[in-house]
Amino acid sequence: MKQLKILIIEDEKLIRWSLEKHLTSKGYVVFSAESGEEGIKLFELNRPEIVFVDNKLPGLQGLDVILKLKSLDNESIIVFMTAYGSIETAVNAMKAGATEYINKPFAFEEIEVILDNIKNKISIIKEIQLLRRQQKDIITFDHIIGETPLFKQIIQLSKKIAKTKSTTILLLGESGTGKDMFAHAIHNESTRNEKPFVTINCSSLPETLLESELFGHEKGAFTDAKHLKKGLFEIAEGGTVFLDEIGEINQATQIKLLGILENRIVRRLGGTVNIPVDIRIIAATNRDLKKAVDEKSFREDLYYRLKVFQITLPSLRERIQDIPILTEYFIKYYNHQFQKNITKLNDSVVRLLMQYAWPGNVRELRNVIERAVILETMNTLHADSLPGEIVSNHEIPKVSTHSADNVFIASEKSDLPFEINIPASGFSLYDIEKQIIKQALQKTDNNQTQTSKLLGISRDTLRYKVKKYRL
Ligand SMILES: Nc1ncnc2c1ncn2[C@@H]1O[C@H](COP(=O)(O)OP(=O)(O)O)[C@@H](O)[C@H]1O
Ligand SMILES: [Mg+2]
Structure with a gap:
């Protein structure tokens, strides 16, 4: 436990001095005041965990001091000291919020017993706080x-x-x-x-x-x-x-x-x-x-x-390379949540996710995956389980086959044909789109306004895709 701070509010010099000396020798950080008023000021400045308050003080009386301290910090622990030990005063002090009381004159052993009690209480409170923290699943950098x-x-x-x-x-x-x-x-x-x-x-x-x-x-x-x-x-x-x-x-x-x-x-x-x-x-x-x-x-x-x-923090668009691992992470999370067992991700799904603009960023991705995991009936996540705006986001032009080797593609909004070379290993929409954009840029001498018109997509979408395909 870290060093506890104790404040003594006591007008009798000898008691104040000896208590201060004793507590300091026991390793506490001690402050002391001769009056309630001064004590309250020190309390506000130093926020001690424990306060010893004398009953009879020159100005503000012990009970009032307790009330004031409690109003400043309801958690502060107060030990009430009285030489005029009537049960009634003690009861009133407890009612005002004192945790313990002690009759003067006292032996230091009594003080030790009281402080042991208090330290126990403090460590129990700390433990409860810690437990509470563990119960609410606590977000750490490991979750990011x-x-x-x-x-x-x-x-x-x-x-x-x-x-x-x-x-x-x-x-x-x-x-x-x-x-x-x-x-x-x-x-x-x-x-x-x-x-x-x-x-x-x-x-x-x-x-x-x-x-x-x-x-x-x-x-x-x-x-x-x-x-x-x-x-x-x-x-x-x-x-x-x-x-x-x-x-x-x-x-x-x-x-x-x-x-x-x-x-x-x-x-x-x-x-x-x-x-x-x-x-x-x-x-x-x-x-x-x-x-x-x-x-x-x-x-x-x-x-x-x-x-x-x-x-x-960067938008998800600015870190699309993170989309696959985020997706996997959320799939695992929702697998667990909904007792599903989705183990595979279609490549085309990954591509769709990487092409979407994600205006709602990671939160939106998480929601999309949650929905997809709920909807998916197989062990592989399919594009069918994604919302329409993600699937239909692409201005992928229509494909018409002319020969086995060459495919001519016409964009929906323009009649300009593009020539697509199909590699022996097969092709994907991803490759096609990349080739089309590359050709459109060449045709317009890298003029983005003209290219976007040619392709029938907005300039923002074009810029985003140029970045994505590193063109
Ligand atoms: N880097 C990340 N890793 C994992 N999950 C994330 C990440 N960023 C955001 N999230 C998810 O997105 C949700 C929204 O994030 P949040 O921190 O509330 O965003 P903001 O406060 O910027 O709107 C979070 O609850 C969390 O599920
Ligand atoms: Mg927020």
Whole structure:
């Protein structure tokens, strides 16, 4: 267990001093305060796990101090110390939230017994947290599939940055490229992995709710605020806050976020104290934030605070070589899920998958494979099980056979014939398409606009295919 931090709030100098000395010698990190007020300040600054609180103090009394500490952090463990040992005071202290109490004067052995109890509790809580983490299948970098050099490099970098404790990370990329997965994997690879990972979807909450979700509110801050509520930044203490769809937040919240990023403190709505938070922030968006800054809908200073470390995830179109392994991975996954046993993939299916543009990226591929695995009745995945838009995506021209060696092909939208040479080993639509595009480019002297007209496909499709066939 790491060194525990203990705060002593005690006005009697001798007790404070001897307790401090004893606990320090036992390896604890000790802070001490002479009054409740001072103690609360130290508590907020240092976030000790355990607090010893004296009953009779000069200003704020012991019971009030406990209430205040509990409102700052409900998980803090408080040992109540009293020289005026009435049962009633002890009961009240427990009601206010103290975990243990001890009568003064005490022997150090008693303190040891109490601390052993507390350490047991803390390790049980930790174990439960760990178990919970194991139950929710935790996303790590092992679950992120991709072997193209660019993607591998991104994974390496992300692992490195995960090891830094608090560096803010901005994840960019189209929808379905894996931003969520990366945020989780970075958290789980970091030293914060036993602390919470809190996701806030900035686009799904109305403005007013978003603020109180993020920052919390004091009791009575507004009409509906019947209880004190901690904000998500406070709840995430020690862990990671994932601000998804950051491009959607309004100006007022942008200013408040800036405050957190700059000073790592939050203030609840209706509150007066600044609460320090130790968190890493990961933000993600599929929007072009730079453009939003230029258009003045996103604050430039916030943008720079967020992009301390920026990771741009490539679209699936930019890493089509990864489509086969991703497909295999999802087939295995859904085989298991639906008790199927698909072991083979038709070559033509792979080609179809590699030719499609995947506007929804890996998420769309996963959904397509899920559907195909459900539909497929054989052990091989066939094109019939793929959705229409993938199968009919191709502007593959019609084939008409003239002789055994030569095939003339006429594109549907043009009457210009292309000559296709069939290799002895046979031919595939893949080869045919490649040859046609090559010839069309030659005929137009590599003019892409004319080529796309000639083939009856859009310029985007042409560019994509040129890249795919490396023409
Ligand atoms: N590299 C990857 N390896 C495996 N699965 C992936 C990968 N990228 C995305 N996915 C799958 O796609 C889904 C969507 O990814 P997600 O991280 O939610 O994307 P984003 O947040 O960018 O929209 C994930 O749930 C996961 O199943
Ligand atoms: Mg997402």
